[in-house]
Amino acid sequence: MENPMGYGLPLMMQRGIFSRALAVLITCLTLVIASPSDATQYTEQREPCAEFNEQRRPFFGDVHVHTRYSLDASTQGTRTSPAEAYQFARGDELGIQPWDINGQPMRSLQLRRSLDFAMVSDHAELIGEVRMCNTPEIEGYSSWQCKVYRHLPRVAYYLFNYMATMQQSHLGMCGEEGERCREAALVPWAEMQAAAEEHYDRSDGCEFSTFVGYEWTAMQSGSGGNLHRNVIFRNAEVPQTPISFIDSPGASLLWQALEQQCTDGEGNCDALVIPHNSNLSAGYMFSGELDAGGPMTVGYAQQRAKFEPLVEIMQHKGASECYYAPGITSDELCAFEQQPKDNIAGYSSPPMPDTGFVRQVLATGIELEAKLGSNPYQFGIIASTDTHLGAPGSVEEDRFLGHGGAGVPAREEIPPGLPDKLEYNPGGLAVLWAEENSRDSLFSAMRRREAYGTSGPRISSRFFASWQFPDDLCQSSDRIEQAYSTGVPMGGLLAGSPTPGAAPTFLLAASQDPGTANFPGMPLQRIQVVKGWLDEHGQTQEKVIDVAGNSDNGANVDLETCETRGKGFAQLCAVWRDDEFDATQRAFYYSRVVENPSCRWSQRQCVAAKVDCSAPETIGEGFSGCCAADHRPVIQERAWSSPIWYAPPGPSLAETPLNQAR
Structure with missing residues (x-):
């Protein structure tokens, strides 16, 4: 067969x-x-x-x-x-x-x-075993381990994973040093490359x-x-x-x-x-x-x-x-x-x-x-x-x-x-x-x-840092070109300040997921900057700052229908200056773009099943989670940027192989 x-x-x-x-x-x-x-x-x-x-x-x-x-x-x-x-x-x-x-x-x-x-x-560790246990022509197909795989798959899941991840070993049907399973792995690896x-x-x-x-x-x-x-x-x-x-x-x-x-x-x-x-x-x-x-x-x-x-x-x-x-x-x-x-x-x-x-x-x-x-x-x-x-x-x-x-x-x-x-x-x-x-x-x-x-939506998010972004950069039609020419994008390293007393400024811009004609995207609620730094005592500190949008915009969701209500933003842009910046302290910054509230996947299915937690007769098989104490019916989808780092002037940032390559 x-x-x-x-x-x-x-x-x-x-x-x-x-x-x-x-x-x-x-x-x-x-x-x-x-x-x-x-x-x-x-x-x-x-x-x-x-x-x-x-x-x-x-x-x-x-x-x-x-x-x-x-x-x-x-x-x-x-x-x-x-x-x-x-x-x-x-x-x-x-x-x-x-x-x-x-x-x-x-x-x-x-x-x-x-x-x-x-x-x-795919997991590298067991692709040979998986192919072996599904291919009658391969030696090892009739082994007891492969019979467990085919007839007791959940048992095989734990057994095979235990050997690979806890014992760092192939199973016995793989032969000495696992050579049979290594050879069997060549076909799926080639298929992955060909696909x-x-x-x-x-x-x-x-x-x-x-x-x-x-x-x-x-x-x-x-x-x-x-x-x-x-x-x-x-x-x-x-x-x-x-x-x-x-x-x-x-x-x-x-x-x-x-x-x-x-x-x-x-x-x-x-x-x-x-x-x-x-x-x-x-x-x-x-x-x-x-x-x-x-x-x-x-x-x-x-x-x-x-x-x-x-x-x-x-x-x-x-x-x-x-x-x-x-x-x-x-x-x-x-x-x-x-x-x-x-x-x-x-x-x-x-x-x-x-x-x-x-x-x-x-x-x-x-x-x-x-x-x-x-x-x-x-x-x-x-x-x-x-x-x-x-x-x-x-x-x-x-x-x-x-x-x-x-x-x-x-x-x-x-x-x-x-x-x-x-x-x-x-x-x-x-x-x-x-x-x-x-x-x-x-x-x-x-x-x-x-x-x-x-977290799933196709939010557009940009994040740049500089010592010289103007306050009105968001109003410039060439703001991204300016940001690249005078600053560094997300993932970059902001070099030491050029003048005493200077503070880094950040350009943050985001657009909501446009969605489709039949399923529009969700408006944005706000953009935040998350800052972490090493204080004068060598202790790490953190702070979250709202820099655009409005966390109190009144947007919410009807949990009985999952209909969203309230206004948000199709686009947000801000130039934010870190007025608490200390040039002697190492720091990192990243942005977090947050949508208006919406129903989580589980709440959507609870609503579709007409579950009413006050009426036990409406809680069908498999829907008890709708009424569990740890159920989170509402989420706020989001986007997280890569950080931008600052370090006091010195050689340390430039010496790593990664940054030499840049």
């Missing part, structure tokens, strides 16, 4: 995938072309984009996407191939589990608007970009702390196999392997690494120490800055911006999509699981910079979905069906009631300010951190 997931590829088809992937690599080695502007240098053969904007424009995408080759996705019934994931990102309808007896999907998804770019990021090539628009239309990449899936033993990272390659020139946690069981070992197999070799291989879900890392993702503990060294800090220019602030498993507890922290917006645990394994957490949040990590970074002369946590910001359905960009609150993975599985049947656990959400989008929609231009934006993340 033919396998419904399609893993049992005929040998000739396997060879064809290898041939196509090899052809891509050879092609990409043949030519380096300069674009019409010096701003973009191509590292692979392609036509220059017809649309090129020197002032850059925002491109929306998703670089955290799992398909049928990820163990946690496949054991939940996901059959989406890498190619189908890219087709979905470009606008095609996608069938998802559960499947009927004829192999037809019982549910489907489709984006209202296609994405500009995407990357399939990325097939859907990358190399024409001058530049409608859609893809990246080759994967997820390195690590866990801190004992605490259940998440240490996962996504690895993104600049072009089609990539290592022979993805470097996994089994092969390189430590972040610094991953960076070293990428140096050896990619960045330090001949050719144009380049890569960056994006940590995610630091909110579930039990404090270990950014501990301020070496991987194995002990004081951080300058070399470690510099290597981290070189490979990890970005951090993922939002995805399916919660937001990682900042922690909120009533009476302890004053920034109530930090409560947005906050998880109840501090680790991915679900172990009991301290009463205040406030470790690993990005704002805290940025503060730790400037502390370490003061000691080491290099900042290991100089992160730009992006977001993504972490979908385990192969559905990149599926972030609409009103269409949320769950993302799988750690959420509610739907392998056998459509879950009754709410389709996912109450604490999970549709995830966010990565946004890159680039001259054009090509891999090289987008990758350069990530490398220089001119990037931001949203």
